[in-house]
Amino acid sequence: MIQAEGLTKRYGAFTAVDGLDLDVPAGQIFGFLGPNGAGKTTTIRMLVGLLRPTAGRVRIDGIDLAEDPLAARARVAYLPDTPYLYEKLTGREFIHFVGGLYRVPPERVERLIGELLPLFGLADRADDLIEGYSHGMRQKTVLAAALAHDPKVLFLDEPTVGLDPRSARLLRDILRQMADRGATVFLSTHILEIAERMCDRIGIIDHGRLIALGTVEDLHRQADRSASLEDIFLELTGGAAEAEIAGMLR
Amino acid sequence: MAVGATASAAGEGDPVTAPAGGPADFGRTVGRLMAARWRIAWNSLRRSARWRRVMYAVVAAAVVFLTLASLAVSYVMTRLIVNLVGTEQAPQADVIVAAAFTGGVMLSFMVSFTVALAALYLSRDLDLLLTAPIARPAVFASKLLGGLVPAHAVILGVTLVPLVGHGMAMGYGRGYYLTVLAALGVLPLLPVSIGAVAVVLIVLRVSAQRLGEVVGLIVVAMTLSLALVAGGARQLREAVTLSDMVTFLERLRAPYSPAEWLTTAVTAAGRGQWGDVATWLGLAAVVALVAIVPLAKVSDAVYYESWLHMQSTAHRDLQRRSRLPWARVEDAAALGRPSGWFRWLAPPVVAVMRKDFRVIPRDLTSMAQVLSPLAIGVFFVLQQLLYPVRIGGSDVAHAFTTPLLVMLSGAVATGVSAMIMSRFGLTAFSLEGKAYWLVRGAPISRRELVAAKFLVAYVPYVLLGTGLIALLELARAFADARTFGGPIGAGMLRAAEPGLVAYAWFVMAVLGVGVVAINLAIGAARPNLRWDTPHEMLTPDVGCLSLVLYGGYSFVAGMTLALPAATSRFTVLRGATPLWVLGLVLGLALTALVAAGAWWVATGEVDAIGE
Numbered sequence: 092m093i094q095a096e097g098l099t100k101r102y103g104a105f106t107a108v109d110g111l112d113l114d115v116p117a118g119q120i121f122g123f124l125g126p127n128g129a130g131k132t133t134t135i136r137m138l139v140g141l142l143r144p145t146a147g148r149v150r151i152d153g154i155d156l157a158e159d160p161l162a163a164r165a166r167v168a169y170l171p172d173t174p175y176l177y178e179k180l181t182g183r184e185f186i187h188f189v190g191g192l193y194r195v196p197p198e199r200v201e202r203l204i205g206e207l208l209p210l211f212g213l214a215d216r217a218d219d220l221i222e223g224y225s226h227g228m229r230q231k232t233v234l235a236a237a238l239a240h241d242p243k244v245l246f247l248d249e250p251t252v253g254l255d256p257r258s259a260r261l262l263r264d265i266l267r268q269m270a271d272r273g274a275t276v277f278l279s280t281h282i283l284e285i286a287e288r289m290c291d292r293i294g295i296i297d298h299g300r301l302i303a304l305g306t307v308e309d310l311h312r313q314a315d316r317s318a319s320l321e322d323i324f325l326e327l328t329g330g331a332a333e334a335e336i337a338g339m340l341r
Numbered sequence: 342m343a344v345g346a347t348a349s350a351a352g353e354g355d356p357v358t359a360p361a362g363g364p365a366d367f368g369r370t371v372g373r374l375m376a377a378r379w380r381i382a383w384n385s386l387r388r389s390a391r392w393r394r395v396m397y398a399v400v401a402a403a404v405v406f407l408t409l410a411s412l413a414v415s416y417v418m419t420r421l422i423v424n425l426v427g428t429e430q431a432p433q434a435d436v437i438v439a440a441a442f443t444g445g446v447m448l449s450f451m452v453s454f455t456v457a458l459a460a461l462y463l464s465r466d467l468d469l470l471l472t473a474p475i476a477r478p479a480v481f482a483s484k485l486l487g488g489l490v491p492a493h494a495v496i497l498g499v500t501l502v503p504l505v506g507h508g509m510a511m512g513y514g515r516g517y518y519l520t521v522l523a524a525l526g527v528l529p530l531l532p533v534s535i536g537a538v539a540v541v542l543i544v545l546r547v548s549a550q551r552l553g554e555v556v557g558l559i560v561v562a563m564t565l566s567l568a569l570v571a572g573g574a575r576q577l578r579e580a581v582t583l584s585d586m587v588t589f590l591e592r593l594r595a596p597y598s599p600a601e602w603l604t605t606a607v608t609a610a611g612r613g614q615w616g617d618v619a620t621w622l623g624l625a626a627v628v629a630l631v632a633i634v635p636l637a638k639v640s641d642a643v644y645y646e647s648w649l650h651m652q653s654t655a656h657r658d659l660q661r662r663s664r665l666p667w668a669r670v671e672d673a674a675a676l677g678r679p680s681g682w683f684r685w686l687a688p689p690v691v692a693v694m695r696k697d698f699r700v701i702p703r704d705l706t707s708m709a710q711v712l713s714p715l716a717i718g719v720f721f722v723l724q725q726l727l728y729p730v731r732i733g734g735s736d737v738a739h740a741f742t743t744p745l746l747v748m749l750s751g752a753v754a755t756g757v758s759a760m761i762m763s764r765f766g767l768t769a770f771s772l773e774g775k776a777y778w779l780v781r782g783a784p785i786s787r788r789e790l791v792a793a794k795f796l797v798a799y800v801p802y803v804l805l806g807t808g809l810i811a812l813l814e815l816a817r818a819f820a821d822a823r824t825f826g827g828p829i830g831a832g833m834l835r836a837a838e839p840g841l842v843a844y845a846w847f848v849m850a851v852l853g854v855g856v857v858a859i860n861l862a863i864g865a866a867r868p869n870l871r872w873d874t875p876h877e878m879l880t881p882d883v884g885c886l887s888l889v890l891y892g893g894y895s896f897v898a899g900m901t902l903a904l905p906a907a908t909s910r911f912t913v914l915r916g917a918t919p920l921w922v923l924g925l926v927l928g929l930a931l932t933a934l935v936a937a938g939a940w941w942v943a944t945g946e947v948d949a950i951g952e
Binding site: 139140141142143160161162164165167169171175176177179180181183184187188189190191192193194195196197200201218219220221222223224 | 659662663664678689692700774775779781784785951
């Protein structure tokens with residue numbers, strides 16, 4: 092469902108993403124891990140078409156993103172790490188606006204709003220301007236809007252940041268349901284527990300290169316069987332030394 | 342774990358301690374904060390794009406030109422006034438100095454309040470600074486100086502130039518110029534103290550954001566007043582002589598005004614009356630220094646208290662303001678449904694248009710910026726009603742010149758609408774701000790997006806232009822009916838020129854295509870998505886470029902389209918109709934060329950926005 096071949100992004104002499112190859116099949120939740128500045132957000136922004144790659148290609152549901160961007164984008168939804176929205180629209184207007192962009196009938200959008208906003212605890216604030224929303228409320232509004240066109244691929248960049256435990260649990264359930272229905276979920280996270288519990292496959296990126304790829308079991312096999320995902324992550328990304336320093340400070 | 346332990350572990354030495362206090366520490370802290378501010382400004386300038394640096398150079402050249410022009414005007418005016426009053430010793434000979442100081446003090450008052458508000462409460466690093474172990478008066482002083490020094494450099498420069506011109510015209514010596522510099526050093530102290538103290542005390546009661554909006558509206562009201570005062574300029578120019586102007590400026594001089602004290606000191610220096618210099622400059626300095634006392638008093642506890650008040654009220658105000666009790670479900674659904682006039686457009690185009698039509702009017706700051714050009718339109722309508730433009734005294738001459746007047750109405754309507762809508766065109770993409778990722782990632786084509794943004798500016802342009810032409814024409818017909826006597830209604834019908842008005846409307850609509858397209862292309866090529874308040878969307882260099890390009894296009898295309906029609910009844914111009922047709926063809930061709938070029942630029946640049 093998501094295919095990236097030799098995906099590269101350079102900013103002058105700096106290479107943010109270096110020849111990344113990836114193939115995520117339908118119905119899978121893919122966890123994308125990496126330390127700060129490893130290239131996670133840049134990769135996701137290239138996969139959703141927000142950033143033009145310096146080299147390489149992306150296919151979504153078999154459609155080349157560069158050749159037919161509109162058809163590819165119509166199959167995708169994206170939830171960024173910082174949900175910048177239109178401050179002067181109400182939550183309801185925002186979701187209808189996104190519905191309009193994706194050519195979803197307003198009746199379907201309204202039905203979705205009726206179902207999702209009460210679940211997210213947003214029903215009584217739906218007609219307030221977004222400028223009065225908290226970070227978590229904005230996240231939930233974007234998520235509701237992202238589901239409006241029933242995307243085949245959902246990209247989420249640090250989706251649980253700012254969500255309360257109830258909403259985070261709800262998000263996990265929604266993502267699992269979507270994957271079970273055949274959609275592909277691609278999420279980046281720093282919370283390794285979420286990756287371990289939710290993701291069917293995990294990719295670890297460091298300095299723009301994919302340094303590990305497989306199921307949690309595969310990664311355990313590659314490392315010491317008893318090691319946790321955190322240990323594997325730190326070992327692969329060179330974070331073991333920092334962990335030792337942190338231990339000394341305790 | 343203690344902070345100190347962390348600092349030690351990080352190799353910083355001793356734990357973080359509270360500030361030592363005292364004037365030396367205060368000075369060091371202010372110095373450090375100011376240096377950081379200047380470093381940021383310098384880095385921004387140094388790393389700015391080459392085209393932006395070129396624009397800065399153009400602006401600097403314009404400043405030099407204006408300085409020389411101002412110098413020449415003040416020199417010539419001084420000589421003319423001296424010739425008029427017959428002696429250099431008469432008080433009337435000093436009106437240029439008095440006008441310069443009065444203007445400087447007034448500008449300083451206006452700027453001090455608004456800049457102090459922005460610097461002391463609305464800058465984004467205040468949370469960091471006011472919670473850091475830094476003396477609060479140092480934060481206060483560095484913020485105030487950082488905001489006011491650049492603004493006052495401009496004000497003092499504007500005040501200095503006519504004073505130099507006056508001194509040259511009067512042949513004053515070195516003492517005059519030194520006193521001028523000392524007077525300019527004293528000038529901002531009182532306005533800055535009063536402005537800053539007023540801001541701190543008001544923010545104790547009113548939210549700073551709300552105060553900013555109110556001040557914005559006051560500025561608009563002042564612009565409107567200036568436009569209306571300038572409206573009388575045509576009548577004033579006919580009636581006022583140099584003597585009247587000198588008398589008027591003399592009347593503005595008030596003995597209790599600091600501007601007058603500085604005027605007396607400076608002119609006394611020119612005449613070598615050093616006792617008067619010491620008295621009046623000393624008085625101004627003492628009053629200014631006394632005014633700094635309350636400034637020092639509020640800079641610590643009161644400033645912090647007002648900042649805390651702002652923190653607690655800002656969230657409450659935001660929650661209150663974000664409620665839209667009139668919001669209806671079906672109105673929200675219209676964003677995703679092409680209906681009414683827009684039913685033939687694609688849903689993404691309608692979504693973007695309706696989103697913009699809601700977002701723009703809901704932002705007071707954004708709306709305040711279109712009110713000033715609108716005030717000019719209101720002024721022209723009032724002007725046409727109160728002082729109708731007439732060319733030729735007789736009925737016959739009037740009949741010949743009526744097309745010219747109708748086309749003038751069209752030109753005014755086009756100018757005002759273009760001024761307002763060029764801003765919407767320029768900021769069409771910047772308006773998306775940090776939320777642009779939504780549109781960029783959505784299945785909306787480049788052409789659909791550019792078309793939507795074009796219509797967002799063009800539809801209101803045509804509506805506003807139509808309204809203004811209708812009002813101006815009604816005013817013209819009313820003035821004609823009143824001039825020629827008889828019943829007003831019948832007179833207005835007789836004066837009506839529906840064919841010409843329809844053509845003026847057509848010209849306005851055609852020019853709008855070019856104006857909006859040019860601005861859209863510039864806006865797509867130079868967007869600014871990283872803004873926090875709407876006025877940051879537009880940078881001065883982009884505004885200047887837009888004015889030059891759309892102004893040049895409007896002038897050429899407007900003259901080509903409208904001039905043959907305007908002069909069509911002049912009997913001396915034979916072959917008016919072929920000229921009219923030729924103008925129409927050329928004007929339409931130029932507009933088509935400009936619109937196609939702008940469309941090509943805009944659709945080409947859209948992909949690069951937000952990268």
